Structures are given as structure tokens and as C-alpha cells.
Ligand code: HEC
């Protein structure tokens with residue numbers, strides 16, 4: 744039988760029966776490596792998903808809040824729910840493991856948020872492709888919550904080496920139509936009948952399959968790398984700004 748952990752059956756006052764239990768922590772570590780490390784890193788230090796070693800969580804710091812997000816996932820993000828894969832003891836073991844590796848000091852980032860904000864909105868052209876709090880463009884991913892969804896290391900890589908950290912669903916695609924025109928952008932849809940692409944000017948192109956001569960998908964980003972055009976200082980400023988984007992009303 745498939746276990747189904749109903750996160751709703753966890754009460755706020757519930758405590759982790761395995762807290763501090765060495766065997767449970769080791770079991771949790773093994774589960775984490777298999778199921779969680781692709782996004783959260785081999786030691787929970789973060790990657791495509793957030794760093795889980797900081798000792799504070801966006802979902803709340805109680806064991807029950809951590810239990811819930813593991814069992815049910817976070818809607819609208821890449822975080823899946825695991826309540827059908829593990830029973831509640833399994834989820835508690837994962838929580839025990841996370842507690843055992845948390846509390847590391849947050850990585851020091853000495854940048855200037857105000858300058859980062861300015862770089863984002865005024866100098867670096869980010870607005871031409873991204874949205875924050877409803878302002879901006881749609882070709883690249885919405886960054887409104889990017890500070891809670893991604894680790895610092897991932898964000899840095901996204902800026903200096905965009906091809907290495909492609910956001911799922913935003914790879915580059917080039918369509919050549921039968922009348923010879925060529926459009927490069929991010930793929931917004933593709934089915935048996937049609938293909939849709941958004942170019943860097945935010946123009947939406949839609950074709951019927953019979954109009955398309957070829958379609959090439961590349962695992963490349965439409966985003967330019969900023970490792971050279973920004974100084975290390977400016978990159979840090981921008982990263983401080985990006986990590987502050989957590990949807991708690993401080994966005995403009
Ligand atoms: C496909 C990628 C992916 C996988 C696999 C994944 N996560 Fe996540 N996880 C995320 C993302 C993205 C978020 C941020 C969600 C948000 O913004 O609310 C997240 C959030 C979390 C949070 C909340 C962090 C916070 O600060 O609130 C916890 C705890 C967590 N994940 C644990 C796990 C565990 C344990 C596993 C394995 C059983 C796992 N995750 C597997 C991507 C993933």
C-alpha cells in the first residue's frame with residue numbers, strides 16, 4: 744500500500760518523535776540524498792532549491808511547518824510533496840536530519856541592496872526580460888519570490904553562467920518557418936498543432952505545425968552572462984537585492 748501522509752492531520756503542537764535520534768537522522772540523511780539533493784544539495788546547502796542549513800525556514804520554524812512542506816510541497820514552485828512516498832515516520836526522519844545540519848551561519852554577503860536594486864531596475868537591463876511584483880517583462884522567469892526559492896550559489900551562477908543553471912521551461916528555441924523567417928526566443932508551448940515562442944522584445948509568435956520547417960531546442964539561456972559586464976562588487980550588490988526578494992511586501 745502507498746503511504747499517504749495527510750499534512751492536515753499534523754497539529755501545531757506535535758513534536759518530532761525522532762528529534763536528536765541518531766539512527767533516524769542517518770536514515771533521514773540517506774533519504775535526503777536520494778530524493779532531495781538534486782535540488783537542495785548533497786548536504787542540504789542548497790542549489791536550485793533553497794539552502795536548508797540556515798536554521799530558519801520561510802515556511803516557519805516549527806517542526807510541524809517543516810513537516811507540512813515536505814509532505815505537501817509548496818504550490819506554484821518546484822518543491823513537490825512527498826506525502827505519498829513516505830509515511831509520517833519517514834517525513835519526521837527527514838525533519839530530524841534537517842535539524843541536525845541546520846544552524847550554520849548564513850553565508851556572508853557584503854553588498855549594498857540599494858545599489859543592487861538600482862542595477863536591476865536602471866542599469867543592467869534586467870527589467871527587459873523579468874518581472875518583480877508585477878512590473879517588467881515576461882520572457883524570463885518571474886523573480887518576485889526568487890530569494891526564497893533559490894540558494895545564493897544558484898543565483899550567482901544564474902548571473903555569471905546562465906547556461907549552467909537553466910530554469911526549467913526557459914531554454915532557447917529557434918524556429919525556422921517554411922517561408923524562411925527565423926525566430927529565436929523561449930518556448931511557451933508546443934503541441935501536435937502549434938508552436939509558440941516569445942522573443943526578447945516580448946513579442947509572442949505562434950505557428951501552426953505545417954508552417955514550421957524546423958524547430959531547434961538548445962539547452963542554452965536567452966540571458967546574457969553578467970560575469971564580465973558587472974564588477975564583483977556590483978554582482979554582490981545585485982545578489983543582496985535578489986536574495987531579499989521573498990514576497991513579504993518589501994518589493995517595489
Ligand atoms: C525539484 C526540486 C526540489 C526537490 C526534489 C525538493 N525540493 Fe524542497 N524546495 C524546493 C524549492 C524550489 C523550494 C522553495 C519553495 C518556496 O519558495 O516556497 C523548496 C522548499 C523546501 C523547504 C522549505 C524551505 C523554507 O525555507 O521554507 C523544505 C523544508 C524542503 N524544501 C525540504 C525538501 C525535502 C526534505 C526534500 C526531499 C524529500 C525536498 N525538499 C525536495 C525544491 C525542491
Ligand code: HEC
Pocket residue numbers: 863867868869870871872873882883884886889893898901902905906908909910913914929943964965966967969981985
Ligand atoms: C534577454 C533577456 C534577459 C535579460 C536581459 C536578463 N535575463 Fe535573467 N533570465 C532570462 C531567461 C530566459 C532566464 C531563464 C533561463 C536561465 O535559467 O538562464 C533567466 C534566468 C534568470 C534567473 C534564474 C531564475 C530562476 O528562478 O531560475 C535569475 C536570478 C535572473 N535571470 C536574473 C537576472 C538579472 C538580475 C538580470 C539583470 C542583471 C537578468 N536576469 C537579465 C532572460 C534574461
